[in-house]
Amino acid sequence: MSTFQAPKGTYDLTPPRSAKFLAVREAISAPLRDSGYGYIETPGFEDVNLFARGVGESTDIVSKEMYAFETRGGDKLALRPEGTASVLRAALEANLHKAGNLPVKLWYSGSYYRYERPQAGRYRHFSQVGAEAIGAEDPALDAELIILADQAYRSLGLTEFRILLNSLGDKECRPAYREVLQDFLRDLDLDEETRRRIEINPLRVLDDKRADVQKQLVGAPMLRDHLCDACKAYHEEVRVLLTAAGVVYEDDEKLVRGLDYYTRTTFEFVHDGLGSQSAVGGGGRYDGLSEMIGGPALPSVGWALGVDRTVLALEAEGIELPIPAATSVYAVPLGEEARRVLFGVVTQLRREGVAADFAFGGRGLKGAMKSANRSGARFTIVAGERDLAEGNVQLKDMESGEQEAVALADVTGTIRGKLSASDG
Ligand code: ATP
Ligand code: MG
Numbered sequence: 001m002s003t004f005q006a007p008k009g010t011y012d013l014t015p016p017r018s019a020k021f022l023a024v025r026e027a028i029s030a031p032l033r034d035s036g037y038g039y040i041e042t043p044g045f046e047d048v049n050l051f052a053r054g055v056g057e058s059t060d061i062v063s064k065e066m067y068a069f070e071t072r073g074g075d076k077l078a079l080r081p082e083g084t085a086s087v088l089r090a091a092l093e094a095n096l097h098k099a100g101n102l103p104v105k106l107w108y109s110g111s112y113y114r115y116e117r118p119q120a121g122r123y124r125h126f127s128q129v130g131a132e133a134i135g136a137e138d139p140a141l142d143a144e145l146i147i148l149a150d151q152a153y154r155s156l157g158l159t160e161f162r163i164l165l166n167s168l169g170d171k172e173c174r175p176a177y178r179e180v181l182q183d184f185l186r187d188l189d190l191d192e193e194t195r196r197r198i199e200i201n202p203l204r205v206l207d208d209k210r211a212d213v214q215k216q217l218v219g220a221p222m223l224r225d226h227l228c229d230a231c232k233a234y235h236e237e238v239r240v241l242l243t244a245a246g247v248v249y250e251d252d253e254k255l256v257r258g259l260d261y262y263t264r265t266t267f268e269f270v271h272d273g274l275g276s277q278s279a280v281g282g283g284g285r286y287d288g289l290s291e292m293i294g295g296p297a298l299p300s301v302g303w304a305l306g307v308d309r310t311v312l313a314l315e316a317e318g319i320e321l322p323i324p325a326a327t328s329v330y331a332v333p334l335g336e337e338a339r340r341v342l343f344g345v346v347t348q349l350r351r352e353g354v355a356a357d358f359a360f361g362g363r364g365l366k367g368a369m370k371s372a373n374r375s376g377a378r379f380t381i382v383a384g385e386r387d388l389a390e391g392n393v394q395l396k397d398m399e400s401g402e403q404e405a406v407a408l409a410d411v412t413g414t415i416r417g418k419l420s421a422s423d424g
Contacts, residue, residue: 009116009124017311019323021127024310025109028129028152035148037107037131042086044111048078054085054261054293058200065114079113083130084261084286084302085293091134092295103136103300109307121277121309130283132302134290139234142265142285142301143241149269149281149303150247156310157319161271161280164252165242166223167235168203170263170287173228178202180221188216207256217254224253231264238265257282261289265301271309273316280313281305325376329356329415332368334384341408342383342393348412354419373398378422379415383408 006012013021033039048068055062067079080086087106091097096104109129116122131148133141146163153161169177185198185205190213197205206217227235242249249267257266266284274280283303290298314321329349331342342358349356357375359368365382372380383393392405395414406414 007124009118011123016323020311020314020321021307023321023323024156024307024314025127025129027156028149028305028307028310029107029109030155031148031151032105032107032131035105035144037105037133040087040090040106040108041110042080042083042090042108044113045077045079046086046089048076050085050089050293051078051081054088054289055082056201056261058197058204061114065116067113067115080110081112081114083108083110083112083128083304084132084289087130087132087302088134088289088295088298088300089293091132092290092293092298097135097296097298102134103138103141104134105131106134107131119277121274121312123308127307128304129307130302130304132300134300135298137287137299139237139265140241142238143245145283145301145303146238146242146249146267147245147247149283149305152305153269153280153310156314156321158271158310158313158317160273160317161269161313163247163249164255164268164270165239165249166252166255166266167227167231167264168256168262168266168284169223169227169231173226173231174223174263177221177223177226180226181206181223184220190216203256206254222253234264257284261286261292263287267303269305271313271316274309274312277309279306280309325355325378327355327357327375327377328419329354329379329381330359330372330375330377331356331381332359332365332372332383334365334382337385337388338383341388342381345381345393345408345411349415352412352416354412354416378419381411381415 051066052062057063061081066081068076070076087108091104091106107130111125111127113125115124118124131145133145150163168174181202182198185202194205194208194213206220208214255266255268257268262284264285264287268282269280270278271280272278281303283301285299285301287299289300290296331346333339333342346356346358357377359371378398380396380398381393382396387393387405391408393408393411394403395406395411396403
């Protein structure tokens with residue numbers, strides 16, 4: 001160990017476990033790439049006000065969890081705590097919404113930072129894959145995103161997850177509901193901070209995880225009973241489309257989520273094997289966000305799935321992803337001349353598209369064969385002075401244990417032939 005360790009609330013991804021993270025990012029993004037979503041990448045930090053305005057000053061994310069700092073030049077920045085505000089900012093800046101092809105569909109993958117109390121499944125640096133569909137109000141778009149997330153999780157073999165679905169209403173019906181809810185909440189026995197929350201963001205009180213608060217919330221007015229006709233019809237259409245697609249969901253009228261910008265459709269993916277950090281992903285419609293950050297009206301919908309928690313969910317379900325061996329061929333030279341020759345063979349194999357590795361460091365045969373085994377390679381090439389004198393190398397099939405002499409001149413072709421035969 002060195003003098004230094006990964007900062008509190010962070011961890012390193014190292015082989016072999018790191019392969020799962022790559023596989024999860026690939027599995028989540030594959031359905032998006034097949035559905036018209038283009039890749040977007042934005043900076044790891046932004047003007048702090050983008051998040052203050054976009055995510056909301058009253059949210060935990062902005063008020064407690066944000067890594068905000070001032071640069072030497074006096075700019076007030078923050079490490080990004082989430083992806084949506086940045087992606088929308090970037091899309092507006094690049095005028096993607098003016099290219100005449102709405103919705104603009106984008107996907108992203110990256111690191112996010114929140115100053116949270118670290119615990120299992122909750123870190124200060126974590127990773128998400130997300131999707132945003134910008135500039136269209138269409139229940140089919142909301143349904144598409146939920147269906148694609150469901151498809152991604154299923155492609156990983158996950159089954160113990162549930163989809164929670166709710167509607168948060170819109171600027172027609174939510175203000176009136178907000179007042180009714182505030183009247184109800186003001187009569188409850190709540191702590192100072194929660195009382196403040198009633199005035200700033202009363203819907204979030206419904207989301208309070210504490211049992212004594214939840215007990216008092218029985219009988220609270222529910223948004224579902226106050227939705228305007230347009231929101232009701234919209235929500236019903238999303239539900240119909242999900243059901244037609246065979247996607248099972250649960251209506252959760254208390255689902256609020258921690259960001260201010262959500263309107264109408266809101267949803268969360270929860271996994272039952274993760275204890276209290278059960279949300280593996282979430283999202284919803286954010287029709288007002290563009291205007292909140294100074295853009296035109298662009299009704300949009302999106303989600304972000306947590307890569308870290310998805311890996312934990314795989315582990316909780318005991319799912320081993322079929323991660324192919326990184327190396328197909330491992331070369332073990334015996335002696336100086338063989339080192340030069342086999343290093344050349346490995347280089348040639350790699351140029352021909354075959355994953356190959358080499359016993360570096362001049363170890364003995366036994367140690368090198370151990371590394372060959374550990375590499376997962378299907379074939380090992382061994383060569384010593386005598387083999388080379390005869391113009392041969394020894395090719396060992398690591399599955400059958402059989403070994404044969406192959407002419408050096410034919411070795412890469414022979415290996416490619418054998419590998420493609422065993423693929424088919
Ligand atoms: P939670 O309620 O658990 O705090 P959240 O509502 O804050 O989650 P979102 O902002 O919706 O989370 O982010 C989407 C996903 O990103 C979450 O479902 C989760 O999988 C992941 N995520 C969020 N915060 C963290 C974190 N601190 N550590 C690891 N993963 C996280
Ligand atoms: Mg959170």
